[in-house]
Amino acid sequence: MLEKRSIDYVPLAxxxxxxxxxxxxxxxxxAHLATLTVGVLGIALGxxxxxxxxxxxxxxxxxxxxxxxxxxxxxxxxxxxxxxxRPQFGYVGALLVWVVALVTYVGYxxxxxxxxxxxxxxxxxxxxxxxxxxxxxFAALGAGLAVVGYDSIHVxxxxxxxxxxxxxxxxxxGAVLLRIPAAQWDLGGFRTGPFLTELLGAASYQLSWSIxxxxxxxxxxxxxxxxxxxxxxxxxAFIGGAWMMLVGSIAAAxxxxxxxxxxxxxxxxRIFPGFGPVLLTGALLGLVTIAALNFYxxxxxxxxxxxxxxxxxxxxxRRIITLLLTAIASTVIALDSSSDFLTRFSDLLSxxxxxxxxxxxxxxVDFYVVRRGHYSVREIFNPRGMYGRWQxxxxxxxxxxxxxxxxxxxxxxxxxxxxxxxGGIDVSMFVGLPVAAGAYxxxxxxxxxxxxxxxxxxADCGLEPQNGGRGVPGRGG
Numbered sequence: 086m087l088e089k090r091s092i093d094y095v096p097l098a099x100x101x102x103x104x105x106x107x108x109x110x111x112x113x114x115x116a117h118l119a120t121l122t123v124g125v126l127g128i129a130l131g132x133x134x135x136x137x138x139x140x141x142x143x144x145x146x147x148x149x150x151x152x153x154x155x156x157x158x159x160x161x162x163x164x165x166x167x168x169x170x171r172p173q174f175g176y177v178g179a180l181l182v183w184v185v186a187l188v189t190y191v192g193y194x195x196x197x198x199x200x201x202x203x204x205x206x207x208x209x210x211x212x213x214x215x216x217x218x219x220x221x222x223f224a225a226l227g228a229g230l231a232v233v234g235y236d237s238i239h240v241x242x243x244x245x246x247x248x249x250x251x252x253x254x255x256x257x258x259g260a261v262l263l264r265i266p267a268a269q270w271d272l273g274g275f276r277t278g279p280f281l282t283e284l285l286g287a288a289s290y291q292l293s294w295s296i297x298x299x300x301x302x303x304x305x306x307x308x309x310x311x312x313x314x315x316x317x318x319x320x321x322a323f324i325g326g327a328w329m330m331l332v333g334s335i336a337a338a339x340x341x342x343x344x345x346x347x348x349x350x351x352x353x354x355r356i357f358p359g360f361g362p363v364l365l366t367g368a369l370l371g372l373v374t375i376a377a378l379n380f381y382x383x384x385x386x387x388x389x390x391x392x393x394x395x396x397x398x399x400x401x402x403r404r405i406i407t408l409l410l411t412a413i414a415s416t417v418i419a420l421d422s423s424s425d426f427l428t429r430f431s432d433l434l435s436x437x438x439x440x441x442x443x444x445x446x447x448x449x450v451d452f453y454v455v456r457r458g459h460y461s462v463r464e465i466f467n468p469r470g471m472y473g474r475w476q477x478x479x480x481x482x483x484x485x486x487x488x489x490x491x492x493x494x495x496x497x498x499x500x501x502x503x504x505x506x507x508g509g510i511d512v513s514m515f516v517g518l519p520v521a522a523g524a525y526x527x528x529x530x531x532x533x534x535x536x537x538x539x540x541x542x543x544a545d546c547g548l549e550p551q552n553g554g555r556g557v558p559g560r561g562g
Contacts (some may be wrong), residue, residue: 477528
């Protein structure tokens with residue numbers, strides 16, 4: 086059955102599922118070819134396998150930490166992730182982060198489509214590596230699963246998780262058989278540039294999940310605790326991300342002159358003949374399901390954008406239309422991006438890091454420190470409501486955090502003066518997070534939080550009729 090809800094609130098009577106279901110969603114969310122590519126960055130820049138592996142683990146640990154905290158917002162609020170930005174940025178001001186989110190969804194899927202074509206070319210040599218038919222077909226599969234919706238995506242992700250755990254276990258156990266040059270394990274082979282590029286690439290890749298984490302937890306029962314949703318999300322995303330990136334690093338180190346798909350197949354075949362196509366097919370299957378997550382999230386975000394200008398009624402048809410629009414956009418970009426893939430993918434990761442770092446800081450500080458989960462669902466959808474059209478506190482904190490990061494940018498398109506002084510090292514994330522969080526906390530000192538909480542409770546009175554008109558039970562913390 087097609088999911089009938091889109092950006093609207095999920096009533097308590099419709100909540101279902103187990104909190105452990107978050108683990109396979111985010112394990113499979115990382116166990117695919119695009120994640121593999123992140124693990125190649127350090128090797129491609131001249132780093133060795135030992136230090137690239139360390140950077141992968143540290144980067145995933147940091148990026149996933151912030152991403153997983155967003156997961157708890159789903160059961161608490163029963164809303165998609167991006168619509169929750171209105172209390173911090175305003176009914177119209179939230180467009181700032183929604184446009185960025187749309188770029189992320191479409192950008193990721195365009196690169197996924199390029200990877201899919203490369204993988205099928207590797208599996209069946211007669212298919213061109215830049216096949217338009219493959220890219221279009223891949224988009225159709227991902228969008229088709231997204232049309233069915235939330236529950237089917239969860240089921241698909243659990244199936245992919247079991248398959249990939251088995252395949253990655255075999256690869257990891259057999260990796261000792263690979264002939265990797267001794268220099269790849271040299272402790273003295275540390276190079277600052279490749280190490281930090283890999284670390285920040287892994288961190289930003291994991292952090293970029295933040296924009297749709299609660300999309301896949303919002304149907305869970307309200308009783309699911311913050312701790313449980315955090316850990317099931319964190320462990321799934323961290324293990325899936327780090328494991329897949331490490332597999333990419335190993336494959337690149339063992340076959341440095343091949344593209345991602347070819348290197349994975351060759352490395353797996355060296356473990357035992359015939360395993361390469363099996364592992365590559367599994368990673369390709371995961372790429373299809375993550376494309377569905379991206380299209381689903383893009384649809385919800387595009388509906389949120391439309392809702393800003395004209396009230397959007399809940400409709401399966403509207404959700405399908407927005408899915409088709411995003412699928413068309415990603416395909417157009419994919420057809421133009423098949424050359425110089427790795428460089429463009431690295432640039433995308435850098436851009437995401439810069440754009441989402443201040444948003445993550447503001448959103449998490451507001452939810453966990455300032456309002457502590459006390460929001461009005463009704464007012465989030467009210468263009469003249471208590472959250473206003475523009476929230477200067479969130480917008481100011483975002484701007485200050487982003488401005489503080491600019492001197493530390495180090496990407497193909499721009500290198501800031503602080504980054505140049507540091508030899509090209511990009512530490513912007515570690516600047517933007519505390520600056521944006523601190524700026525928002527200072528701005529919120531003038532808020533009357535008692536009045537804000539009372540107004541939210543009054544506005545949502547009767548939101549759940551079965552509770553005797555008392556609003557949402559147990560909201561907040």
